Amino acid sequence: MDLDHNFEELKVLCELDKNVLKEYFEWRFEHNDEFYKDDSQMNFIWNLNYNFEELSSLIEYIIENSKDFDCQGVSLLFTGKTLKEKEFIKEFIEKNHQNKKSIEVLLLILRNIILMKNI
Numbered sequence: 061m062d063l064d065h066n067f068e069e070l071k072v073l074c075e076l077d078k079n080v081l082k083e084y085f086e087w088r089f090e091h092n093d094e095f096y097k098d099d100s101q102m103n104f105i106w107n108l109n110y111n112f113e114e115l116s117s118l119i120e121y122i123i124e125n126s127k128d129f130d131c132q133g134v135s136l137l138f139t140g141k142t143l144k145e146k147e148f149i150k151e152f153i154e155k156n157h158q159n160k161k162s163i164e165v166l167l168l169i170l171r172n173i174i175l176m177k178n179i
Contacts, residue, residue, distance in 0.1 A: 071104040078110060082118055085133060089125045095132035103139045112151055119152070123165050131165045140173035 073080040081102075088095070105115070115137075122133040138145055149166065156162045 067102050067104065070102070071108075074105070074108055078108070078114060081105065081110075082121060085118070085122055085125075088133070092127075094128065095126075095136060101139055102136045103141070103145075105137055106142045106144045106148075112148060115148060116152060116155070120162065123162055131168075134165055135169045135172060138169050138173060140170070140176075 070080070070084060087093075110118075119134055119137070123131050126133055138149075140146070149170070152166060153163065156166075
């Protein structure tokens with residue numbers, strides 16, 4: 061999947077089977093493939109039919125398995141541009157406010173979104 065620079069193929073696969081996205085992250089973690097700030101965004105997920113529980117489960121999986129403190133794999137999912145993202149973030153905070161690691165990661169992502177808007 062490394063050749064899928066803009067995740068167009070991954071998007072098509074996710075449209076066919078929502079489980080493919082988690083399998084993609086499992087594969088990357090299994091192969092110790094790191095995520096980088098300049099990786100393409102996976103914001104296509106917000107246009108697919110993922111519900112809150114599915115996205116929340118995916119994010120928690122990435123946080124638990126990520127080797128980097130700021131969980132770049134999670135940040136690939138967010139741009140802060142869509143209403144669905146903002147609603148998800150609000151609900152995620154409400155439901156996970158006692159999970160320190162999840163909230164720290166989400167706050168780092170929000171910080172990065174704000175910084176990118178100011179550039």
